[in-house]
Amino acid sequence: MEIILKTRDLDFNDIIRYKDLEISKKKITFITGESGSGKSTLLKLINGTLSPSKGEIYYNGISILNIDSIELRKEIILVSQKVFLFSGTIKDNFRQFYEYRNLECPSDERMIQFLEICQIPFSLDKDCSLMSGGERQRIYIAIFLSFEPKILMLDEPTSALDNMNSINVIENITHFCKHREIAVIIISHDNTLVERYAEEHIVLKKEV
Numbered sequence: 567m568e569i570i571l572k573t574r575d576l577d578f579n580d581i582i583r584y585k586d587l588e589i590s591k592k593k594i595t596f597i598t599g600e601s602g603s604g605k606s607t608l609l610k611l612i613n614g615t616l617s618p619s620k621g622e623i624y625y626n627g628i629s630i631l632n633i634d635s636i637e638l639r640k641e642i643i644l645v646s647q648k649v650f651l652f653s654g655t656i657k658d659n660f661r662q663f664y665e666y667r668n669l670e671c672p673s674d675e676r677m678i679q680f681l682e683i684c685q686i687p688f689s690l691d692k693d694c695s696l697m698s699g700g701e702r703q704r705i706y707i708a709i710f711l712s713f714e715p716k717i718l719m720l721d722e723p724t725s726a727l728d729n730m731n732s733i734n735v736i737e738n739i740t741h742f743c744k745h746r747e748i749a750v751i752i753i754s755h756d757n758t759l760v761e762r763y764a765e766e767h768i769v770l771k772k773e774v
C-alpha cells in the first residue's frame with residue numbers, strides 16, 4: 567500500500583491530539599467522528615491553512631514545512647464546508663478561480679464535463695446567485711475537481727444534497743478520481759456513503 571500522506575504526533579493548540587494517520591495513494595478515504603473531534607481542522611492542517619502546535623505532516627515523505635504553501639495547495643486541494651462563489655455566472659466563477667491561481671480558464675467543453683460529473687445540468691451562463699444551496703455546493707466542487715489535484719479533500723460535500731443526489735455526485739467524483747489516480751479524503755456524516763464508497767475509513771475521537 568503506497569502512502570501519499572502521513573501524520574506524526576499531530577497536535578493542534580493543545581485542543582486536539584491526533585492519532586498517527588496514513589492516507590493511501592489512489593484510494594478513497596472517509597473521515598468520520600463526533601462533532602468537535604477535529605475533522606475539519608485536520609484537513610486545514612493537511613493543506614497548510616492551519617499550523618500544528620506539535621507534530622508533522624509528510625506529503626510523499628516530505629514534511630509539508632519544507633514545501634512552498636502555494637505549491638502544496640495546488641497538489642492538495644481542500645473544498646471547504648462553506649461554499650464560496652463570486653456573484654455572476656457559472657463561467658464567471660470558473661474564470662475567477664482560475665485567474666486567482668494564474669491559470670487559463672478551461673474550455674467550455676471541459677467546464678461542462680466537470681459540471682456533469684457534479685450533476686449540474688445548467689448552461690455556463692446561468693447566474694449562481696439565483697441557485698439553491700445544493701446547486702451552489704455542486705458547482706463549487708466542480709470547479710475544484712477540475713484542477714485535478716493529487717489529493718482532493720472534501721469537507722461535508724453532500725451537506726446540502728438529498729440522498730439520491732449525494733449518491734450520484736459521490737459516485738461520479740470517486741469514479742473520476744480513481745480513473746485519474748487522485749486520492750480523495752471525504753468528511754461525511756452519511757453512513758450510506760461511507761459504507762458504499764470508503765476504501766479506507768478513519769474515525770476520529772476526542773483524544774484530549
Ligand SMILES: Nc1ncnc2c1ncn2[C@@H]1O[C@H](COP(=O)(O)OP(=O)(O)OP(=O)(O)O)[C@@H](O)[C@H]1O
Binds near residue numbers: 582599600606608
Ligand atoms: N482556529 C481555531 N482556533 C481554536 N480552536 C479551533 C480552531 N478551529 C477549530 N477549533 C476547535 O477545535 C475543535 C475541533 O473543531 P473541528 O471543526 O475541526 O471539528 P469537527 O470534527 O470538524 O466538527 P463538526 O463535525 O462539528 O464540523 C473544536 O472544539 C473547535 O472549537
